[in-house]
Amino acid sequence: MVILFTTALWSCENVRMQKDLTTVFEASDSLETATYDQGIAWWKDLETSSPYVSLQSFGETDIGKPLHLVVINAERNFSAEKLRDSSKTVILINNGIHPGEPDGIDASMLFARELVMDDEFEERYPDVIIAIIPFYNVGGALNRNCCSRANQNGPMSYGFRGNAKNLDLNRDFIKCDSKNARSFVKLFNDLDPDVYLETHVSNGADYPYTMTYLMSQPDKLSEPQSDVMTGVFESGLLAKMKAENDDMTPYVNLFGTSPDSGFATFYDSPRYSTGFTALHNSFGLLTETHMLKEFSQRVMSTLRFMNSLVEIVQKHSKPIRDARDAAFTNLKAQNTFPLDWEVDYESHKDLTFLGYAAYYDTSDATGQLQLYYDQDSTWESIIPYYNRLKPTNSIRCPEYYLVPKSWNDVIVRLELNGVAMSLMESDTAVDCSVYRINEFETSKQPYEGHYYHSKTSTESHESTVVMRGGEYYLVSTNQKSKRFMIEVLEPAGPDSYFNWNFFDEILQQKEWFSAYVFDKEAAQMLEKREVKENLKKFISQNPALRDNGFAQLYHLYKESDHYERDRHMIYPVFRIE
Ligand SMILES: [Zn+2]
Structure with a gap:
């Protein structure tokens, strides 16, 4: 699959056609979100209207329509090589992963238009390249409906969470069951964005904030990156949103209880986007606007977040890139890697939180006690925010992995993630460590198309393995994708390819006896x-x-x-x- 980055040619700016760039959101008095066709048509018009914008297509989706990528660059070049080699900081914004949560789809349009129509765009954003996926879950976006977001306050209609194969794409970054995810991972590897933003609408508890945010869990990032994540991104975004009168709070990771007594950070294992981007040392961010706020309010809050982010990235472009470079350098020297994590309830941060009073009353529907919130009664208090994760198991990194060519689905995914492999051409005997799977549990119900394994334990033994020529790939761990390959190839990892059923064939004995x-x-x-x-x-x-x-x-x-x-x-x- 080739990404068709093209260079837009603007021999004379005066011939640029100015299209009507009113968005569906604006034209509908903030009641509607753009459909897939309306959205792509609008982005084409923006490309026609601005020399800084290129609309490209890349990769397939399960529904059969292509994915699109908008590239915004003050330098007006859009070719893949130049983007990668540029000394600019690349932000990738991904919208419509859950098309029922469309705030970012519409906010991105306003964001991009305001940026590129500003006469001072070139001077204001010389160090940033912005790439936007207008609709990631294209199949879900086409599956418009009025009602599948039971608790959400608008828009009038929207897409559906599942994609054309009913997959949740925000659980698909590692297993890549969807064509969407395979296309995305290839793009992510080609573009190598420094910063990744994904837009959502939240479920769960009620509180006054419109905007909540998630970020790649800082404990899972190497030090220079975790410092930049909290010191530059988190504190910068909090301050800028506050200055815009749009206070935000960390994602309220609670279902069925109120935030009065605190809450814990969300553990973003690599199946989720911010966990996935962390494996590639990209700064991952997520917006989660609150479902009960009006659509117009949510879109404007998402727009403010995008504006704040691009300003922060422009201002701190070099430290952001330096932190990434340092993370890759540290990765080379790192020998031991945590595989799984849990919330550390022994440490917390004091979080000033604005809440709605929670109370219990008898449900008219069930007659049982039910938790409700009183939006007329607010409280502000310092609550514990359990924001740290601690590793629960760790693994020593080998010098090489040997991956059998016959497990093609695994090979394909390693390649998409930029893992370099060399086929061992001749018969070879190699001294290796070999895992025997000891124990594991398997889910009783399918989860995202898999009877997923967990609590996997192994025992290891040394063995001289004789390999036929052409049977195995030799994979050095001394490469940029080191952390990715450890987390998918070590069977005990929560998102390992073993746990995602890619190796289930070995669990069945083939020959028996009478x-x-x-x-x-x-x-x-x-x-x-x-x-x-x-x-x-x-x-x-x-x-x-x-x-x-x-x-x-x-x-x-x-x-x-x-x-x-x-x-x-x-x-x-x-x-x-
Ligand atoms: Zn979502």
């Missing part, structure tokens, strides 16, 4: 004292199987040479330490 045949061989095996002792031990550890002949034969089968011990439960990605 008991009446193997029985005789088993009896001979038991002539060996060690085998007999092992069977005794097995029975004492599993007393319920004392009278179960087949279970005892199976135990012996697994000790025999017939058992596929180099395949069954053996994780086929090996580590060279």
Whole structure:
């Protein structure tokens, strides 16, 4: 898939056609959001009207229509190589991942128009390139409806959360089941944005704030980046929004309880966008406007956030890029990586929070006690905000991974994420660490198209593995995508490709035995004292199987040479330490 970045040619600015750039949001008195067709047509008009704007298409989606990318650059060049090599800071804004939450779709249009129609645009934003995905979940955007956002206050109609395959694209950044996600990841890798912003509308508790925000969890970023995330982005955005009379607060991560006694940060594992961008050392941000605020208010708040962000990025362009560079340098030297995290309830930040009074009353619908909020009664208090995560397990980084070519779905995803691999052409014997999958749990209900595994544990042993030429890719961990590959290739990681079912084939034993045949061989095996002792031990550890002949034969089968011990439960990605 090739990204078609084009260079718009403007031989004479005077020939530029000025289109009517009123948006659907404006023309409808702030009641409606642009449809996919209206939106793309508007962006084409903006491209026609401004030399700083290029509208391009990239990649496929599940619904069959292309994804679009708007590039805004004061230098007026839009080619992929020049964007990547430029010394400017690149912001990527992604809208309509959940098209029922369309605030960013309309805010982006106002944002871009105001920027590029400003006579001083070139002088004001010389160091920033802005890339905007107008609609990411195109299938969902086309699936317009009046009502699927049960708690949301407008617009009159909007798209649906699931994409054409009913996938939630904000759970798809690692597994990439959708074409949308595969196209996105390729674009993300090609563009390598320094800053990523994704726009949403929140569910959950009620409170007076219109805007809440999430960011790549600072504890998961390396130090120079986490300092910039909190010191430049978070404090800068809070101050700018406050100055605009639009105070905001961290995403209120609560469902079914009120914020009175505090709340905890959201753990953005890599399946979510800000967790995914963190793996590539990009600063990830999310806006979550409050569902009960009017659509017009939410769009304007999202616009303020975008304006604040671009001003911050322009002002701190160099420190932002330096922090990223330092993060990549630190990554090279880092040998141990946390794989999973949990909220640290032993530390918190005092958060001044403005809330609505929560109370319980008897529900007219169910007759049961129900939590409500009184919007006429506000309180302001300092509440604990549990904003830190602590690692729950860590892994030492190997020098190389060996990834079997036959697991093609994994290879494709590694390539999309910029992982360089070299096929081992000749037969080779390699000393490796090999994982055996010990235990794991599997969800009873499908989650995003998967019977997802969790609580995965492994044991590791050293082995000399003989590989046929062309069978394995050698993957050095000394590359920019080091952290990404560790989190997807280490089976115990919460978003590992093992846990997302990409390696389920190894969990099934392929060959079995007929008991009446193997029985005789088993009896001979038991002539060996060690085998007999092992069977005794097995029975004492599993007393319920004392009278179960087949279970005892199976135990012996697994000790025999017939058992596929180099395949069954053996994780086929090996580590060279
Ligand atoms: Zn959302």
